[in-house]
Amino acid sequence: MLLTQLRYDLLMFSRELFYLVFTVFVPPITYIFMGQLFGDTMYAGNLSYAQTYTPSFILLITFTVIFFAFGFDQVTHRTTGVEKRIRISPVSKTTLLLSSIIRSVIITSIGFILILVIGIAMYNVEFHIIELITSYGFFIVLNALLLIISSAVYSFFNNMKSALVFSIVILQIVILTGGFAMPINLMPTFIQTIANFNPLYHMNTLFIAVWNGQLTFNNSTVLSFGYISAFALLSLIVLGFMNKRKN
Amino acid sequence: MKVIEVNNLKKSYGSKNVLKGINFQAREGEVIGVIGKNGAGKSTFLEILMTIKQYDAGNVVILEEDIQSLSINKLEQVRKHISVVLQPTQFYANLKVEELLKLFKAYYNSPMDVKKIMADFKLEPHRKKYFDKLSGGWKQIVSLAIAFLSEPRLLILDEPTTGLDPHMRDLLWTYITNYNKKTGGTVILTTHNMDEIELYCDKVLLLNNGVNEVFDTTEGILKDGYKSIHEFYISKVSI
Numbered sequence: 315m316l317l318t319q320l321r322y323d324l325l326m327f328s329r330e331l332f333y334l335v336f337t338v339f340v341p342p343i344t345y346i347f348m349g350q351l352f353g354d355t356m357y358a359g360n361l362s363y364a365q366t367y368t369p370s371f372i373l374l375i376t377f378t379v380i381f382f383a384f385g386f387d388q389v390t391h392r393t394t395g396v397e398k399r400i401r402i403s404p405v406s407k408t409t410l411l412l413s414s415i416i417r418s419v420i421i422t423s424i425g426f427i428l429i430l431v432i433g434i435a436m437y438n439v440e441f442h443i444i445e446l447i448t449s450y451g452f453f454i455v456l457n458a459l460l461l462i463i464s465s466a467v468y469s470f471f472n473n474m475k476s477a478l479v480f481s482i483v484i485l486q487i488v489i490l491t492g493g494f495a496m497p498i499n500l501m502p503t504f505i506q507t508i509a510n511f512n513p514l515y516h517m518n519t520l521f522i523a524v525w526n527g528q529l530t531f532n533n534s535t536v537l538s539f540g541y542i543s544a545f546a547l548l549s550l551i552v553l554g555f556m557n558k559r560k561n
Numbered sequence: 562m563k564v565i566e567v568n569n570l571k572k573s574y575g576s577k578n579v580l581k582g583i584n585f586q587a588r589e590g591e592v593i594g595v596i597g598k599n600g601a602g603k604s605t606f607l608e609i610l611m612t613i614k615q616y617d618a619g620n621v622v623i624l625e626e627d628i629q630s631l632s633i634n635k636l637e638q639v640r641k642h643i644s645v646v647l648q649p650t651q652f653y654a655n656l657k658v659e660e661l662l663k664l665f666k667a668y669y670n671s672p673m674d675v676k677k678i679m680a681d682f683k684l685e686p687h688r689k690k691y692f693d694k695l696s697g698g699w700k701q702i703v704s705l706a707i708a709f710l711s712e713p714r715l716l717i718l719d720e721p722t723t724g725l726d727p728h729m730r731d732l733l734w735t736y737i738t739n740y741n742k743k744t745g746g747t748v749i750l751t752t753h754n755m756d757e758i759e760l761y762c763d764k765v766l767l768l769n770n771g772v773n774e775v776f777d778t779t780e781g782i783l784k785d786g787y788k789s790i791h792e793f794y795i796s797k798v799s800i
Binding site for chain 1: 611612613633637638640641643645647649650651652653654655656660664665667668669
């Protein structure tokens, strides 16, 4: 049953142009475009554009896939009555949830490979097997955390239009304050302050460090890990509360 | 054989008491219409029978199982025997009719042939169409075809004919009554169309102010001197 559900979940994702544009097309094109503009620039930690922005854009694809195709999709199903119809069917919640998670992991992994291949082909990204495996493992952890956060955030929405507006606004905020557009230290002070409250900024910083084998445990990284963990824990509490309220 | 037995069912939303002690029974092969004005609790009552809504007090036994005390796994076993048509009918918008039927066949682990179901419901010309692109009537027909895929013992229909033109309404009722005759399955439905109740239902449950004010056979109600179920409804329910 899980394989059947997964097959149809992937089929539905591939047919949703809105998801495809924002998840599979826009981030790689932006990655290429920014590389043409800032390809020679050096960034924090003495890292090149490719070393900094390859993990960043993999994370950005992960964020867009999970927030649009997982979180926003939940609101769509809830508000249109699909969720109710499926709930009446004898398919277990675990099967549906597992299928959604595996779908997200498959699509974001395709994003991972896509950005990596573009990076290797255009920006001489170096390929070290151990660091790549470590980075992929960390990427899966980030996937799991984002799935929890997105489920909690979208559980508040009972209206598709407001969820759509929120998604588009949050995408802009995440890009600006997550360090995906340009380094946060070059941004105005208020953006730098907001960035500290954006879990994606902390995820991005940690992922860049893991990708380049530069992760060390200091005050800054411990703070980032702590903030992300606290955010995920709060999301789990919200999810529990919302589920209880629904029943 | 009793398919449903409900005793003293109570349900409230905050301080609003929607169901204040419903008693109800349905036997194998019966077609029962649940009527009442908007907000009378019809949908809440049906959702409890669909096993997707919790209730505050009372007993609900479906297919000999007390649903309040069932584990999730047991509940899924009961749901295998229940099918529903909701209003409005919604399924995954990006799946085609044939794909939807195949997916639900897998959900219900049904031995029925999807091609035969499509032929029975005259869905062949629509099999490659996305569900979202179908007219309201055909959406209801697809929903009914999906409902029959599982050969359910209990079919619950929430305003199945709302918004349908007379031809589609007739077609839908033909399928429902044929199913009922062929399988002996029990049908419970809500509708605001009292002609449908009179034409097709064996029994009527009138929900008013949170209680089952009348639960009788259609024949019995008409024998009480009402010219039609419509007249009965108008006399019993105030605006």
